[in-house]
Amino acid sequence: MTPFRFALAALLIFAAPAQGADRTIYLTFDDGPLNGTSNILDVLEAEQVPATLFMVGMHAQASAANRALVQRAKQLPLVTLGNHSYSHAYNHYRHFYGDTEGVVADMVRANAVLGLKPVVHARLPGRDVFRLPSMSKNDTSLGLAQEGHEEPDYEFVAASGFYLYGWDHEWVHKDNGEPVQSVDHLVSEIDHLFGYGRFVKPGKLILLMHDEMFQDGFDGKTKLTNLIAALKLRRYAFGAIQGYDD
Template identity: 35%
Template sequence: MYHADPADEGEPSSGFFSHALPVIFISVLLVACKEPQQEIKKILAAVQDTAKPVVKKPQEVVKKPLKKKKKIYLTFDDGPNKGTKNVLDIVQQEEVPVTFFIVGEHVFASVGQSQTWDSLKMAKNIELCNHSYTHALHNKYEKFYEQPDTVVKDMQRTRDELLPENNIVRTPGRNSWRIDSLHFTDIKKSKTAIDSLQNAGFVVLGWDLEWHYDSKTLEVKNTAEEMLVQIDSMFNKGKTKRKDNLVILAHDQVYSKSNDSFQLRELIRRLKKSGDYEFALVSGYPGIGDKQ
């Protein structure tokens, strides 16, 4: 004998009862109460509104302002020389912008130095500035700065022969600054000569922190870690010439050896990793940009 399957009898689904029962209940209730037709419509509309899904508006994401990074201007003096190529390789691999202050005589001192100069000119994120032609008449600093005209002519010769794309200079053996209102001369006897450079149209940039080296062994005196401590301290104590801007002086010739090259690379990596600093070219130093 055939027995009907309960499923074949068209048993209403649970979904039907969940939607229909409230309406039936209200309708019966209203009829029992003999409510006017207008009131019935209002109540039914209210029931339908409560059945509509609630759509939540997406919450607005509040973006935190980007942290302003302090700027570091890494500069190298006295090139091109035997350490310049190593420095160039390191900064290119680490992808940081740096500035080289070039001595005119060194460019023409040998075939190798001329080739290094050509490499510097073609490199990306490298800025080339004037560090005199004779390096203060071959390190005779006192005599050199006693003759303002000689100082100006020495800088002009490098400018005329190397054709740098800017008028930024650094005085050999002197930490001096002439950038708009920023005037500083470490050795006062040199003031007249430094002033003459500014009067001739040059922008003079010194340094906030020097990476010292042993003049006999040409090895750095401070590790990358020690330099990092000094950098943090100078920023925290406001000892830079201009707030949140730090110029570091280093010398190409020091980085011809593997250990010193390692320290340079390590310092760059530590500064990048900290997230507090960014590297920049000296043409972007406050007050210089509008002088170019």
């Protein structure tokens, strides 16, 4: 083998896996268990890709069927069950984040309901906040006035046994839960974002979705299957949240 060919071979060997590893997508689903959660689990199982389901304790307690969904999610090796609070702040975020100890108590209550032990992968309701061993980021979408009013102590929340994850991009939904972007549109957005490379962590995109988007009425199973197939075709890698902070 000539030196040139050797160099070329080495380049191909080392370049090929790096391409996938440089472009990793973390699928995250919030607010379950809800109508839509079982479709998500079906698709993740069929497609064999990792994902995180940030669940709400109150929703887990709502019915025997929901409790069964929590157990099913926990049994799937590629699925990480995360904490998305007990109450989802009852959707009164300003009030909720005015009391950090209350936030922690609510998160700890969800741990008990979901059967999670620290350190727990978690996402705060309604807040795009990161607190991880290697990095920290506040929710830049909040106005200064609101941020000043809330003054939540996220360090204290994290120190209470939580890795907190925000997101880089969202598959948006309407008020009734129906997805806004088509799969094709979402994939082109993702391609664009990787083109610009502006992520919280380089080469890593956390995609926020909500369980209710994937109910039968919105053809959720087909849409999620099509999304994952399109991303696989483009050779994106799918990451488990445990490796995000590496």
